[in-house]
Amino acid sequence: MxxxxxxxxxxxxxxxxxxxxxxxxxxxxxxxxxxxxxxxxxxxxxxxxxxxxxxxxxxxxxxxxxxTDPMQIAVLVDNSQAARDDIADMRKALQAFVTAMTAGSAAGGKNELAIIGLADRPTILTDYTSDRAKLLKGVDRVFSTPQSGTLLLQAIIEMCKGFKTHEAARPVIVAVTTEGPELSDRYYDLVLEPLLASGAAFHAIVLGPPGGGTSDAARDRGMVLDRGTRETGGRRDNVLTSMSLTSKLGEVAAELTHxxxxxxxxxxxxxxxxxxxxxxxxxxxxxxxxxxxxxxxxxx
Structure with missing residues (x-):
């Protein structure tokens, strides 16, 4: 657990x-x-x-x-080399999360989700939609990319730009990431600034023991995961095994829908x-x- x-x-x-x-x-x-x-x-x-x-x-x-206002949820998935052994559990967890978040509400509003891969560069696997079938196809496209790192920080910046462009009313970022190498060349404050300005809530599930290395990139990433979640009303969870991802993403879904x-x-x-x-x-x-x-x- x-x-x-x-x-x-x-x-x-x-x-x-x-x-x-x-x-x-x-x-x-x-x-x-x-x-x-x-x-x-x-x-x-x-x-x-x-x-x-x-x-x-x-x-x-x-x-x-x-x-009851519909959410615009960017789901960021670490599909880098570091996630190679965890992809099956990631897909299972993401399938359950997508199903929960596209169930609709009593008010009739529909959440829109996008599935974004983080390996080498942020890549749209499924663009924003409330269509569950399309989103599940995006989840099926999550494969580990050999000899790659992750660009979580760059993806956060790009998602926030998108929220601003499309005037997202209730933006949310949910990241599922490993403690693998962070390749974004971004200082943490250059990520936190657009994140806080966007009005998005940032939730992160980090696979692996806390720490994540001593490089400048790892420290910047750690600052964003810490302050970004706390200062936007989100949550950060660390899990030691990918088998815990389904339950943790289920908790995030329950929180967002209540x-x-x-x-x-x-x-x-x-x-x-x-x-x-x-x-x-x-x-x-x-x-x-x-x-x-x-x-x-x-x-x-």
């Missing part, structure tokens, strides 16, 4: 948004996951169950509802907050949140 390196009950979220001026409080929202001590989603929560703060100041939680949309009052201010935190009001629950990025008006 793997072990989870969980975020704390309160999560810092970097807000990158233009300053606004209003005569009264405006409403802002977050997508929030709430898990119990067993790691299962907690149902039937209301406004009194959440604590939202901006730069340490408590804000009034106005309403809480199940998050989130809340938490709306709170943001007072008039010319200076936007640097940090927003969300926490569960009761002991025994952990909350992680992703601030919903404000849509910018189109220029004529």
């Amino acid at each position: 793997g072990f989870r390196r969980r975020a704390s009950a309160a999560l810092f979220i970097v807000v990158i948004a233009p300053a606004t001026s209003h005569a009264q409080a405006v409403q802002r929202s977050l997508y929030v996951s709430v898990l119990n001590d067993a790691g299962a989603p907690v149902p039937d929560l209301g406004p009194s169950d959440f604590i939202v703060r901006e730069d340490g100041l408590a804000r009034e939680v106005l309403r809480v509802a199940p998050a 989130q809340y949309k938490v709306t709170y009052a943001h007072p008039q201010s010319l200076i936007p907050p640097e940090h927003v935190t969300v926490a569960a009001a009761k002991a025994g629950m952990t909350a992680r949140g992703t601030l919903i990025k404000e849509r910018q008006p189109r220029t004529p």
Whole structure:
């Protein structure tokens, strides 16, 4: 079994948004996951169950509802040489994840997923679609590429550019990666900046013991896996065997499909907050949140 390196009950979220001026409080929202001590989603929560703060100041939680907005999910798969012995288990886990995320919702919205291979260069195996059959064909195209490394950091940058171009309303990145060589020539801050600006939640399942080497590329990758997941409301799990991938991806699917949309009052201010935190009001629950990025008006 793997072990989870969980975020704390309160999560810092970097807000990158233009300053606004209003005569009264405006409403802002977050997508929030709430898990119990067993790691299962907690149902039937209301406004009194959440604590939202901006730069340490408590804000009034106005309403809480199940998050039913469709997601745009980039699934990044390490198909490098390092994953050679794990491909069969990866496919099995991805098949279950795709099935769970394309099941639809009571609100009728359909999530769109893309399957991206990471070996040598980010490669689209299946572009964004809600068609389960097409996505499963993409999973079947996951093969290990001999004598290759992985470009996880480059793929994250490219996915964030795509989210911006297509104005993704609820972007999510889910990475399944090994501790194999990272070939992206990117400093961690050049990856975190577009990731945080995109409004995407970043979830990562890392196959292999923590560490991942001492090279500059490995350290940059480690920083992105650590801070990128924590600061976007995502999660990072390390698993020691690929046989644990199906259960861990199942946990990610359960978390994503049982989130809340938490709306709170943001007072008039010319200076936007640097940090927003969300926490569960009761002991025994952990909350992680992703601030919903404000849509910018189109220029004529």
